[in-house]
Amino acid sequence: MNNLLVAQSGGPTAAINATLVGVLQGARISGKVDKVYGAKNGIEGAIKGNLLDLSDLMKDTQALDTLTYTPSSALGSCRFKMKDWRVDEESYKKIIETFKKYDIKYFVYIGGNDSMDTVNKLSEYCSVNNYDYYIMGAPKTVDNDLNLTDHSPGFGSAAKYIATTIAELERDISVYDIPAVTIVEIMGRNAGWLTASSALARVNGGPGPDLIYLCEKDFDDDRFIEDIKKKQAVKPGLLVAVSEGIKYKDGSYVSDSMSSGAVDNFGHKYIAGAARALEQLVRNRIGCKVRAVELNLMQRAAAHIGSETDIIESTMLGQKAVNCALNGETGKMAAIKRVSNNPYRVEFISVPVSEVANHEKTVPLDWITPEGNDVTEEMMEYLRPLIIGETNVKYENGIPKHLRLY
Template identity: 40%
Template structure:
């Protein structure tokens, strides 16, 4: 039986399947007789020595995490800076690891989390502390480098494509006497993967969504208005999908929520759909409706992709296996081996190739006019949303989600201001 404790933490925005990864981590560790602690509210819980003892949770509850959305242990948006700039916090992490005999650290997040895991491994090596650090992929934005796709993306892509198709049918039914333009806002700060997934809702020039606005292409208002007008005149209505991060040619976000910046240094976005709707109404005189699904996109476990669920569980299992083998500073990534039939496998990639790198939409995935996806993009996206994996439902008609006890282990160190 391996000696030591495994510490797992969730980071950043959650996904519909991040708890499926957590479930796989804990079940795999239990199979190897390894105790798992979890940071309450991510890395903050580790710094505060608020560690959840997962051994207090029954096996059935841990299994049920696989169909429960949100972040079961709590997450946070906290980015640790360089080892020199944030020395006190990094050394505090090491103190907590020593105090609780943590020999394996699994950090479930995106680019910034991969960077943190890499730096923690470097610090442990500096102090000659035997620690294996594994980054576990998670992000709805699909912007992690190296991996073919990110667990969490397939489900938000499915939710987006289904929602846009259903909304388009509604708009089409009422277009003759009511709404002519519908604007749907998709998450995506710098990468337009989620907006691109909306393109799966229809196929053909007159099928919705008629226009997709990507962060990778500068927003030209006059050209956009002309495209909307031409679509309404040709089809009778126009469905627009806009990524929240679209920018003008000078690099200014079209919609800035005015909420300052978060701890990752990101500008608070939101409201691009309402902005575009107002501009279209004023310029073209059409009746316009808009939708901002926001958190609904990433919390929609009821509409999860079966492919995404399988991949989220697979990276969790592999993360534990890699950790117990001593494969330090790596991440289990998804490698596509075939489009037709769709096949994939998990391989290890160095965190140094992933940390702080951002994968945007390839130019060949965006239609030449900049307002839609190409056949190449469709071949890439379609397999990721295939299959249904609904949660069990109760007699009340609602999904049977679970919550944890969150029993904390006893503190062994003085308090720390994280």
């Protein structure tokens, strides 16, 4: 038996199930895979032997269509970080046990930085021990911070949601003729790609955000207040987009004053609250009407306004990862190489996962304007194609249909 295991990890996105569908399609089309299993809750499912048999789902094209447009990770997720196998072999042994028990030969892990670290370590472990398993990564992250891929699945859909929402908020805040500042906080701890995509609200001629601050540039309260005053002299109602991870020169987060001190399973500090901190700053220093808006989980879950480009690419990367594994590649990640902007053309390639794991691709500083409060035309050229196309979401009783695997 040549069976394939697939799992999903990290924070959910609107496109990660499209990649799962691509894996299932790739396995089916190849004719070389007998059964496909899904590990529940990422690598933890492989360790615990907690698998779902997806072989029937693989042949159900209608269910796959619904799954494509279902947000979040249908197989669940985890935030489990594998230890070095030289230090602690236990979980590696358990994974190999699961592989043997279910005749798994191929494993595709869909995820972000931390998941690519797992792919890297596991493929290394297999190679050192001469195990004949083919381990491939398939990228996903709304943050778009994965190395060696032009962009990451999930990002385009989140960018489309953000651009649309910013355009709608711009309409909303423009109705009163009084000085007011609306500050929108967008995901991105160290990488400002999502915040940059707020500028796409301008693609049809609207003003979009009046000011944009990415986490790549040091934030300065005085400069921010000056920026606001300057813009407000021309236009009373302002819309400002900020990355959740904006930091001062000393490295402290703008959101620190709002922080609950809570940490996630990886020990990362929750850093939400930048917009609320700035709301207080504007209230104290300018005194006009001011409101903080957080796009929060909606920006990664809003599958109802997914980017068709993103969903198609996400699916094809799942297929690509399977094809690579079947062709004997291991320790690699399926990736996107951009061939041209106009017309937009990409190729699907595979890259060494060791160069992806634990790297973060941040926004090039020269894609931010010298004033540090907007993005350049180069950034716009990069972003524009990624939100093109509307998906074929099916509605039932007024809301989108979702597929649940458990």
